[in-house]
Amino acid sequence: MTRSRLAAASLSAAALGLAAVLVPTASLAEPIAETPAASAQVIWADAPEDFVFTPLNQGQIELADEWRWTAPLDSPTSSLADYGTFDENGFTANDSALVVFVHGVSAPIPGSEFEAFIENSETNAGAQVLTGVFYAEPGDESIALVAQTVDGFHGADTQWYKSGNVPLTTAELAVSLDENGEQVVGYFVIFPGQPTELPEPPAEPEEPPTEEPNVELLAAPEAADDATTFEDLLTAQNTDVALRAAAPAAAGIASFRVGDLTTYFTPQPTAALALSSASITVAQATTTGFTVTGSGFAPGETVTTGIGTGQMGDSLPNTFVADADGNVSGTIVLPSGWSAAGEYSIALIGASSGQFASSALVITGTAPVAVPVPGEATYTG
Known part of the structure; x- marks a missing residue:
């Protein structure tokens, strides 16, 4: 400290x-x-x-x-x-x-x-x-x-x-x-x-x-x-x-x-995070998302979210506020441009307390790619 x-x-x-x-x-x-x-x-x-x-x-x-x-x-x-x-x-x-x-x-x-x-x-x-x-x-x-x-x-x-x-x-x-x-x-x-x-x-x-x-x-x-x-x-x-x-x-x-x-002055809690599913497709992750449930945070604190692989990670725009018991829950939807499948860790971080919890998430598949339609383009002007 x-x-x-x-x-x-x-x-x-x-x-x-x-x-x-x-x-x-x-x-x-x-x-x-x-x-x-x-x-x-x-x-x-x-x-x-x-x-x-x-x-x-x-x-x-x-x-x-x-x-x-x-x-x-x-x-x-x-x-x-x-x-x-x-x-x-x-x-x-x-x-x-x-x-x-x-x-x-x-x-x-x-x-x-x-x-x-x-x-x-x-x-x-x-x-x-x-x-x-x-x-x-x-x-x-x-x-x-x-x-x-x-x-x-x-x-x-x-x-x-x-x-x-x-x-x-x-x-x-x-x-x-x-x-x-x-x-x-x-x-x-x-x-x-x-x-x-x-x-x-x-x-x-x-x-x-x-x-x-x-x-x-x-x-x-x-x-x-x-x-x-x-x-x-x-x-x-x-x-x-x-x-x-x-x-x-x-x-x-x-x-x-x-x-x-x-x-x-009470015992410090151990933060924990549970996901609604351990595996999800890219399409699901960027549309309906997945549910997170966390505990062990300070009452009333803002809890930020992140996604990472190994020691590297990125913050996510989703934030939650812990209730009187230090619990949070909600849905995380990854940015629409996300297209990389792989093994990730989802993290919750207490903005005031620094309490940290993570859980593994496997993202499978690829994001749909727009395919151009053959044809002649017409320009005017």
Whole structure:
């Protein structure tokens, strides 16, 4: 896998401490009725080796255009497998482990482009999982702050905490970034873990119910001094939270879409292709064509087609769009000028994921050839 690095981005992991951490509530997002188009790039990060371990260096972690991880509250090791598991539900962190995933962007996103960057974003994650973006202030790009999502990424409807306890809409956050000359340089996923014994919350007087639900925030840590560490800040996060409906395990994530990248933390499928017939005549191939059925592609991605012999091949004009399960089906008709019989391979290629599948096809016979009729030609004029 090619990995491009974000230049000079040693980002302050202490920013992940978040002075106030939202207790996630049940998601109010409407279910998706149609399969959305896939992002420009789709990847599967479904095993520990798909992540680069980056130890904290005095509370800082380097950000790059790739998935990295660290475990700030535990003795760092080089194995993500010590902190969680990957399966059909995605990545699930151990109950007692705190682990952080970070990912940089290929180029900083200014406030004026932030809404477009977030427009189609989406996270499928459990209620204990915290997500957000890193942003850098002008003149000090080596240190990043964070804006945390209220309840995961939900496209233009995503709500944020940038500073203070008042949620911001995506539009309001974009304005704030733009006015301050700040740029988004990456995003994060935090699995807070669970302490062995949660402290008893202090007794609070009961309040009369209100028509609007109250958003409760966890108590912010006391003002940090020079000795405050990333660990101190994260320890202040009590993670006694409610489960969100229709999501992976509370401390898990199945997928994350933001900008031009969608990451699936579930097992990468194996693309497959089946043809309606293993043999077809040239006349059939160029008129009625043949049916293809494919699977193992990214939901919503465009799937292109090709035909080839050995290592050589040509693209075909037929394209399909994968459904919510990554399946495609349709008919391929070869160009009318096709006349070469032989043994070929028909291929399906995922435009976003690069998933590839092929199947053998034998084309027999020759195309009809127009025969001139003898006779005299008459010209006038």
